[in-house]
Amino acid sequence: xxxxxxxxxxxxxxxxxxxxxxxxxxxxxxxxxxxxxxxxxxxxxxxxxxxxxxxxxxxxxxxxxxxxxxxxxxxxxxxxxxxxxxxxxxxxxxxxxxxxxxxxxxxxxxxxxxxxxxxxxxxxxxxxxxxxxxxxxxxxxxxxxxxxxxxxxxxxxxxxxxxxxxxxxxxxxxxxxxxxxxxxxxxxxxxxxxxxxxxxxxxxxxxxxxxxxxxxxxxxxxxxxxxxxxxxxxxxxxxxxxxxxxxxxxxxxxxxxxxxxxxxxxxxxxxxxxxxxxxxxxxxxxxxxxxxxxxxxxxxxxxxxxxxxxxxxxxxxxxxxxxxxxxxxxxxxxxxxxxxxxxxxxxxxxxxxxxxxxxxxxxxxxxxxxxxxxxxxxxxxxxxxxxxxxxxxxxxxxxxxxxxxxxxxxxxxxx
Amino acid sequence: xxxxxxxxxxxxxxxxxxxxxxxxxxxxxxxxxxxxxxxxxxxxxxxxxxxxxxxxxxxxxxxxxxxxxxxxxxxxxxxxxxxxxxxxxxxxxxxxxxxxxxxxxxxxxxxxxxxxxxxxxxxxxxxxxxxxxxxxxxxxxxxxxxxxxxxxxxxxxxxxxxxxxxxxxx
Amino acid sequence: xxxxxxxxxxxxxxxxxxxxxxxxxxxxxxxxxxxxxxxxxxxxxxxxxxxxxxxxxxxxxxxxxxxxxxxxxxxxxxxxxxxxxxxxxxxxxxxxxxxxxxx
Amino acid sequence: xxxxxxxxxxxxxxxxxxxxxxxxxxxxxxxxxxxxxxxxxxxxxxxxxxxxxxxxxxxxxxxxxxxxxxxxxxxxxxxxxxxxxxxxxxxxxxxxxxxxxxxxxxxxxxxxxxxxxx
Numbered sequence: 001x002x003x004x005x006x007x008x009x010x011x012x013x014x015x016x017x018x019x020x021x022x023x024x025x026x027x028x029x030x031x032x033x034x035x036x037x038x039x040x041x042x043x044x045x046x047x048x049x050x051x052x053x054x055x056x057x058x059x060x061x062x063x064x065x066x067x068x069x070x071x072x073x074x075x076x077x078x079x080x081x082x083x084x085x086x087x088x089x090x091x092x093x094x095x096x097x098x099x100x101x102x103x104x105x106x107x108x109x110x111x112x113x114x115x116x117x118x119x120x121x122x123x124x125x126x127x128x129x130x131x132x133x134x135x136x137x138x139x140x141x142x143x144x145x146x147x148x149x150x151x152x153x154x155x156x157x158x159x160x161x162x163x164x165x166x167x168x169x170x171x172x173x174x175x176x177x178x179x180x181x182x183x184x185x186x187x188x189x190x191x192x193x194x195x196x197x198x199x200x201x202x203x204x205x206x207x208x209x210x211x212x213x214x215x216x217x218x219x220x221x222x223x224x225x226x227x228x229x230x231x232x233x234x235x236x237x238x239x240x241x242x243x244x245x246x247x248x249x250x251x252x253x254x255x256x257x258x259x260x261x262x263x264x265x266x267x268x269x270x271x272x273x274x275x276x277x278x279x280x281x282x283x284x285x286x287x288x289x290x291x292x293x294x295x296x297x298x299x300x301x302x303x304x305x306x307x308x309x310x311x312x313x314x315x316x317x318x319x320x321x322x323x324x325x326x327x328x329x330x331x332x333x334x335x336x337x338x339x340x341x342x343x344x345x346x347x348x349x350x351x352x353x354x355x356x357x358x359x360x361x362x363x364x365x366x367x368x369x370x371x372x373x374x375x376x377x378x379x380x381x382x383x384x385x386x387x388x389x390x391x392x393x394x395x396x397x398x399x400x401x402x403x404x405x406x407x408x409x410x411x412x413x414x415x
Numbered sequence: 416x417x418x419x420x421x422x423x424x425x426x427x428x429x430x431x432x433x434x435x436x437x438x439x440x441x442x443x444x445x446x447x448x449x450x451x452x453x454x455x456x457x458x459x460x461x462x463x464x465x466x467x468x469x470x471x472x473x474x475x476x477x478x479x480x481x482x483x484x485x486x487x488x489x490x491x492x493x494x495x496x497x498x499x500x501x502x503x504x505x506x507x508x509x510x511x512x513x514x515x516x517x518x519x520x521x522x523x524x525x526x527x528x529x530x531x532x533x534x535x536x537x538x539x540x541x542x543x544x545x546x547x548x549x550x551x552x553x554x555x556x557x558x559x560x561x562x563x564x565x566x567x568x569x570x571x572x573x574x575x576x577x578x579x580x581x582x583x584x585x
Numbered sequence: 586x587x588x589x590x591x592x593x594x595x596x597x598x599x600x601x602x603x604x605x606x607x608x609x610x611x612x613x614x615x616x617x618x619x620x621x622x623x624x625x626x627x628x629x630x631x632x633x634x635x636x637x638x639x640x641x642x643x644x645x646x647x648x649x650x651x652x653x654x655x656x657x658x659x660x661x662x663x664x665x666x667x668x669x670x671x672x673x674x675x676x677x678x679x680x681x682x683x684x685x686x687x688x
Numbered sequence: 689x690x691x692x693x694x695x696x697x698x699x700x701x702x703x704x705x706x707x708x709x710x711x712x713x714x715x716x717x718x719x720x721x722x723x724x725x726x727x728x729x730x731x732x733x734x735x736x737x738x739x740x741x742x743x744x745x746x747x748x749x750x751x752x753x754x755x756x757x758x759x760x761x762x763x764x765x766x767x768x769x770x771x772x773x774x775x776x777x778x779x780x781x782x783x784x785x786x787x788x789x790x791x792x793x794x795x796x797x798x799x800x801x802x803x804x805x806x
Binding site for chain 2: 586587588589590591592593594595596598599600601602603604605606607609610611613615616618619620622623626629630633634636637638641642644645647648650651652654655656657658659660661662663665666667668669670672
């Protein structure tokens with residue numbers, strides 16, 4: 001095992017070797033090595049988070065035909081650091097009558113719920129936290145902790161806006177969790193596993209976006225709703241309830257809510273790429289280099305790992321960019337529309353998609369891979385077509401009804 | 416002391432302390448939050464027992480759904496709490512004695528059971544408990560009937576709860 | 586695994602008794618349900634511990650634990666709906682005052 | 689216990705320490721000059737009216753209720769999804785029956801007007 005072929009294992013072996021040489025017991029040295037690895041991974045996530053603040057501000061500026069931060073550092077790149085310094089030195093205000101312990105616990109828990117997701121995010125075939133065999137449910141469980149943090153923040157603030165924002169946010173998050181969980185079942189069925197590593201490896205030949213494009217669409221919609229971003233940002237409708245559940249938070253505590261929202265959005269982009277875009281899979285890239293038919297370009301392991309990591313981060317950034325794109329081009333929807341859209345449209349649709357996928361999934365072992373892909377793709381298109389037809393028929397009926405009502409009203413006015 | 420025992424003891428302390436807080440704290444929102452802590456401890460315990468699926472389901476179902484419902488119910492009926500805040504009954508010590516008697520009886524039964532101090536064997540290498548659980552739940556010879564019946568139970572619960580919760584215009 | 590089975594059983598018994606204490610002493614109906622949740626969790630710990638210690642290749646313990654989850658969810662849904670319904674009619678959730686069916 | 693859960697436990701510890709660290713630093717270096725006006729709860733620049741833990745719409749509670757039942761049922765589908773490869777079409781049909789019962793609940797709630805925001 002050399003550095004060039006397996007860098008992560010090499011480094012961890014080297015580090016624990018040094019620690020044992022210092023006289024630490026072997027298990028303790030291993031735990032310490034893992035601990036350092038985790039700290040590095042989380043630090044990477046946090047650095048990415050700081051970078052995302054800049055990306056978000058720059059992209060929103062471009063969407064709104066502005067330049068965005070451009071004063072501090074090249075292209076305003078140092079701007080987020082200035083933001084952080086500002087947040088840290090700001091006075092931290094706890095409102096009167098707040099439930100102090102719960103109030104202070106909430107931002108930590110919100111950040112923790114997002115950081116925990118990085119434990120299972122497979123950045124490349126060699127760089128990943130842990131290969132958990134229930135990873136997809138773990139994703140949902142971490143989301144549940146985040147919801148609990150929102151409830152704690154909204155309740156402990158002793159503020160009506162915070163409480164109302166919390167109710168809206170929780171209603172939003174829990175409603176859209178149903179289609180999200182149902183869609184998580186689709187890669188589970190196709191890969192016959194809940195582990196993100198196996199799901200990524202199962203997409204070596206075909207990304208699941210070709211097998212289930214409708215699944216990706218529903219996943220992205222419910223991910224945006226889970227994040228509480230526009231068009232589902234009723235929790236912080238400025239004209240109604242100001243900032244929502246974190247209205248009373250200031251300084252770094254507010255900073256954590258903001259940072260965890262951004263990192264959460266990026267992480268969801270990452271999971272979209274794992275579930276539907278093959279995660280770290282790069283076309284033609286195998287463990288030892290590129291294979292174009294008979295032409296083989298051999299690469300050392302470390303280059304392969306880095307290319308995979310780069311591919312994963314780009315795919316995740318693409319998912320994040322789609323979330324931003326939706327956020328900055330859609331108006332906010334009303335709460336009744338939001339709930340009706342979920343319970344009357346998205347949930348039934350995702351259940352239909354799940355049933356069809358489960359039935360057709362039986363063909364996976366019977367058909368050739370390309371035929372199976374074709375069958376799945378066509379079935380998805382058929383479901384989309386039927387849904388649109390049903391919606392059009394419904395809209396036509398609504399329109400006729402409305403015409404009848406306006407006609408009757410016009411007649412009444414004449415008489 | 417092996418690491419597993421330390422984890423178990425920490426976890427047991429978390430569960431028991433939170434459980435005591437759940438049944439004694441006056442503020443019901445705090446009681447529900449302590450319940451979340453206790454349930455989290457139980458999830459860690461499932462992880463210690465290598466029941467991965469149950470560990471995550473414990474968090475998804477209990478913390479992600481049941482605890483939220485409890486908190487909402489407490490907030491919906493809070494007028495009562497603010498005005499009168501009834502804590503425990505005056506005769507709480509009878510209940511305490513009763514609970515201790517039950518505990519004593521159970522512990523007596525447990526420690527006198529033969530083979531109760533056994534330690535667990537490693538799970539055989541070829542056994543994938545996750546797939547095994549799935550197969551057990553859908554094979555007709557095993558738990559298919561309870562599995563389907565539980566869905567009917569949940570349907571009945573939904574119908575009943577919705578019927579009760581709707582304010583009827585009467 | 587180095588933990589004796591009895592540890593799990595005693596922990597579960599203790600949790601069950603704390604839940605029982607809560608059910609017996611609390612006046613608020615929601616708090617009584619919180620106690621019931623603790624008792625159900627105690628039962629589940631037992632089921633999973635027996636699964637792990639007796640025969641991990643037979644899924645009986647885990648399957649039953651899964652079904653207990655469903656039962657717990659159904660119990661909470663109906664129980665809380667009942668409490669809310671009573672609260673709407675009588676503006677109280679103190680169990681002693683809900684005495685319409687006493688006789 | 690499996691080593692993967694130990695890893696997640698370590699991750700949990702790091703996941704708590706990293707958010708706490710900046711909060712501690714902020715608490716040490718940021719000014720702390722509380723006064724009653726500053727600490728009063730925010731309400732559009734006017735005096736706070738009434739108790740802030742207001743009664744809320746029961747609709748939120750009913751949605752949480754519907755969610756609870758659906759959450760449990762969809763989580764149950766995960767073991768089912770993992771058994772499909774081995775158990776074949778029969779298992780798929782069982783799952784579809786299960787989903788059908790789920791949809792029946794949804795239809796009931798819909799017909800009862802539970803999903804309307806009235």
